[in-house]
Amino acid sequence: MAMDLGEFEAFVVDQITRVDGGRSLREPIRAYAEQQGIPLG
Amino acid sequence: MIASGELQSLAATTDELAARRPLSLAGTPITEGIGLGRAVLHEPRIVVQQIVAEDVKTELARLDIAIGNLRAAIDRLVDTGEETPGETRDILDAFRNIANDRGWLRRLREAVSTGLTAEAAVERVQSDVRAKMQRQTDPYLRERLHDLDDLANRLLHELVGRSFVADHETLPENAIIVARAMGPAALLDYERARIRGLVLEDSGAQSHVAIVARSLGIPAVGNVANIINLADQGDAIIVDGTSGDVYVRPTPDVENAYGEKARLRARRQAQYRALRDKPSVTRDGVAIDLHMNAGLVVDLQHVEETGAVSIGLFRTEIQFMVAHRFPRMREQELLYRSIFEAVEGRAVTFRTLDIGSDKILPYMDKVEEENPALGWRAIRIGLDRPALLRSQVRAMLRAGGGRELRIMFPMIAAIEEFRQAKEVVDQEIAYLARYAHPLPAKLELGIMLEVPSLLWQLDEVCRTVDFVSVGSNDLLQYLFAADRDNTRVASRFDTLSPPSLRALKLVADKARETGTPLSLCGEMGGRPLDAMVLIALGFRALS
Numbered sequence: 107m108a109m110d111l112g113e114f115e116a117f118v119v120d121q122i123t124r125v126d127g128g129r130s131l132r133e134p135i136r137a138y139a140e141q142q143g144i145p146l147g
Numbered sequence: 148m149i150a151s152g153e154l155q156s157l158a159a160t161t162d163e164l165a166a167r168r169p170l171s172l173a174g175t176p177i178t179e180g181i182g183l184g185r186a187v188l189h190e191p192r193i194v195v196q197q198i199v200a201e202d203v204k205t206e207l208a209r210l211d212i213a214i215g216n217l218r219a220a221i222d223r224l225v226d227t228g229e230e231t232p233g234e235t236r237d238i239l240d241a242f243r244n245i246a247n248d249r250g251w252l253r254r255l256r257e258a259v260s261t262g263l264t265a266e267a268a269v270e271r272v273q274s275d276v277r278a279k280m281q282r283q284t285d286p287y288l289r290e291r292l293h294d295l296d297d298l299a300n301r302l303l304h305e306l307v308g309r310s311f312v313a314d315h316e317t318l319p320e321n322a323i324i325v326a327r328a329m330g331p332a333a334l335l336d337y338e339r340a341r342i343r344g345l346v347l348e349d350s351g352a353q354s355h356v357a358i359v360a361r362s363l364g365i366p367a368v369g370n371v372a373n374i375i376n377l378a379d380q381g382d383a384i385i386v387d388g389t390s391g392d393v394y395v396r397p398t399p400d401v402e403n404a405y406g407e408k409a410r411l412r413a414r415r416q417a418q419y420r421a422l423r424d425k426p427s428v429t430r431d432g433v434a435i436d437l438h439m440n441a442g443l444v445v446d447l448q449h450v451e452e453t454g455a456v457s458i459g460l461f462r463t464e465i466q467f468m469v470a471h472r473f474p475r476m477r478e479q480e481l482l483y484r485s486i487f488e489a490v491e492g493r494a495v496t497f498r499t500l501d502i503g504s505d506k507i508l509p510y511m512d513k514v515e516e517e518n519p520a521l522g523w524r525a526i527r528i529g530l531d532r533p534a535l536l537r538s539q540v541r542a543m544l545r546a547g548g549g550r551e552l553r554i555m556f557p558m559i560a561a562i563e564e565f566r567q568a569k570e571v572v573d574q575e576i577a578y579l580a581r582y583a584h585p586l587p588a589k590l591e592l593g594i595m596l597e598v599p600s601l602l603w604q605l606d607e608v609c610r611t612v613d614f615v616s617v618g619s620n621d622l623l624q625y626l627f628a629a630d631r632d633n634t635r636v637a638s639r640f641d642t643l644s645p646p647s648l649r650a651l652k653l654v655a656d657k658a659r660e661t662g663t664p665l666s667l668c669g670e671m672g673g674r675p676l677d678a679m680v681l682i683a684l685g686f687r688a689l690s
Contacts, residue, residue: 111429111682118683122648130641131648136676144679 114142170395172371174346177357180366181409182344182386183402184321186378186395187313187337189329193303195266203260210255210265213305220301221246224332238355241471242332245294266306273299293350297330312336323384327375329356339363344386346393348374358469362443368393423454435682438496438690440668444482447489457494459616459690460555460668461486463539464501472510476538483546496553496616497543498595499536499568501525520630525558530567540575548585553593555616560598562607568592595668597621602650609661616690617654619669623647642671643680655685666690 117138121131200206225239245251251272258268273296280292304311312333313322323344324337334345334356345360345367352369360367366388378384378395385394385405394401427435438459441447447458466474466482474482486495502508503524516522529536543554556568569592579586594601594608597618601608608615619642624631626647627640640647651667658665666688671677678689 110431111433112431114679115683118648118680119652122645122652125645127645130644132641132643132676135643135680139676139679 110142114139114144167396169398169401170377171401172374172377172393172395174368174371174374174391174393175351176388176391177345177347177352177367177369178361178365178388180364180388181405181412182323182366182384182388183405183409184323184343184384185319186325186380186382186384187318187322188375188378188380189312189324189326189333190375193266193300193307193309195264195270195303197264198267200259200262200264200267203262206259206263206265206268207256209306210259210268213265213302214252214255216305217298217302218243218246220305221332224335237466237474238359238469239332239335241355241469242294242298242330244471246298251295251298266303269299269302269306293328294330294355296328297333301330319381323386325374325378325384328354332359334359334363334365344368344384344388346371346374346378346384346386348372355469358443358465420452423452429682433682434687436666436688438666438668438688440690441486444485444489447486450490450493455493457496458486458490459496459666459688461495461497462501463497463499464506467500467502467508468506470508470510473508473535476542479539479542480545483543487546487550494551494553496555496593498555498557499526499529499539501557503528526556526564526568527558529556529571530564533571536568536571537575540572541579544572544575544579544587544590545584547587547590549588551589551591552587553591553614555593555595555614557595557618558598558621559594559596560600562601562604562611565592565594565608565611593664596654597625599626599650602653605654605657609657609663612663614664614666615654615658617651617665617667617669617686619651619667619671622650622669623671626650642677648680648684651681651686652684659685664688 118131118135121134125131125134221239221243225236225243254272254275255265255268258271259265263271276295277292280295301311312318318338318341320341321343322337322341323346324334324342325346326333326348328347328349334342342363342365345356345365347354347356347367347369348371350356350369354369357367357369366386368386368388368391371393374393374395382396383402385392385397385401387393387405394405397405427437429435436456437454438457439446439450439453439455440460440462441458442462442465450458463479463483466479483497501524502511503522504519506524507513514523523531529539540554543552546552554572556565559565559568572590572592576586576590591613593612593614593616595616595618596608597620599622620631623640623642629636629640631637655665657663665686667681667686668690671681672689681689
């Protein structure tokens with residue numbers, strides 16, 4: 107699996123600190139990963 | 148006007164047609180994989196024709212000969228089992244012990260002495276046993292009933308001189324064995340190369356036959372209601388051991404779809420194999436260690452295939468679950484030694500006995516608890532029954548002599564529990580040193596972080612332990628107070644939501660800050676998106 111970890115890490119950390127606690131982050135994270143061309147198996 | 152006989156015949160035809168329609172049934176997954184083939188009904192029952200013996204002495208002699216043959220046949224299975232993985236051998240050994248049980252043999256002989264034929268005596272004794280055991284609600288004791296049924300059926304076959312399972316001539320090339328229940332050894336009687344799958348009506352994932360099926364890699368589904376009546380000999384059957392679905396007489400659409408699925412699976416396996424030797428490194432150069440979890444010796448055959456750097460978790464409880472009594476220290480040591488040998492120089496992290504909750508040992512007094520998942524289990528049992536923990540730790544230390552040994556304690560809720568467990572290890576090291584036993588070249592003691600209370604003891608944890616492995620399945624189910632096996636609540640909470648990710652980040656940050664080796668072990672690590680998020684949070688080892 108190939109990805110730039112730094113950018114992805116920043117995105118995930120931003121999401122978990124900013125987003126309201128009850129929401130699932132699965133879809134936004136998936137959308138980001140796909141947008142970056144990261145293969146999800 | 149139609150004669151009533153004709154009406155009956157029409158009705159029968161309609162019933163038969165109804166019974167022949169395609170069926171989709173749901174059960175419990177046992178072994179992953181897809182099997183397509185023809186049903187072979189495992190119905191080893193013999194109808195006893197003659198009840199009253201003509202001559203008691205002759206019947207006793209017949210019984211003795213049949214028991215002798217039965218024991219020899221089981222001995223042969225055990226001997227053949229030398230090539231089979233450790234837990235299958237353990238199961239066969241336990242089965243052999245039942246066959247040699249003096250109480251069972253005495254009851255059989257007593258029944259013959261009352262004037263019954265040997266066959267009728269076997270049935271009488273088995274029916275008494277069944278009556279007693281069916282009152283048991285404990286699934287482990289009910290499972291023992293399957294073992295005894297299997298044994299009684301084998302004995303009946305010996306008495307009437309019939310083969311216990313379909314032989315080479317009658318077994319199709321692509322057999323799906325369909326059984327109400329099976330004893331542990333019955334599956335081994337079939338020709339392995341021809342078995343494509345297994346469907347059980349009255350046995351689940353923790354039954355002995357399920358463990359044998361797993362160790363042989365046979366796709367299997369359990370707890371499929373009424374399957375023995377719904378499937379006919381020779382019916383086309385598809386077993387999906389991953390989803391737990393079973394299709395009897397599938398429509399061409401389903402058959403094609405599954406054929407395609409099986410081919411896709413094979414292709415994917417080939418793709419994974421091609422990736423195996425590639426380094427697991429992100430595009431910006433961060434290395435990720437991938438470890439493997441195992442609970443059976445047979446799992447270790449896949450170490451090479453997966454390219455795993457080590458065994459991140461070896462579940463030691465399986466050996467205890469298949470035994471008929473607590474395995475002796477020497478038996479445990481032999482198993483742990485064989486694990487080290489099977490993985491050739493890779494590190495192995497042994498998790499001490501994680502029993503209790505849904506993992507009950509059949510020979511251990513059952514403790515009635517309101518909330519077993521929150522009850523007397525894992526390290527709590529080990530610390531309250533130190534002889535048990537001591538014997539396991541001693542076995543690990545002896546097996547790990549001259550090697551790198553990692554021991555992990557499960558369900559630690561307070562760091563004090565780890566300190567107590569460590570004291571047991573220290574005592575055992577002192578004991579072995581006193582008798583000049585070789586000690587591990589390197590020994591690391593860690594915890595499985597799965598109880599949320601540890602999230603507020605991370606400073607103490609990281610100061611005290613050699614490594615931390617997050618047990619994400621339990622940690623998250625305890626964090627949300629939602630049973631992951633309860634479909635009503637399991638989907639209410641997502642592993643990729645701020646509460647769980649914030650908790651995991653807390654652990655990753657503290658581990659990084661203190662330089663504590665950290666890994667994560669659980670289903671999250673096996674799902675691509677979840678695994679990527681874990682890496683983003685700072686996890687560098689997944690198991």
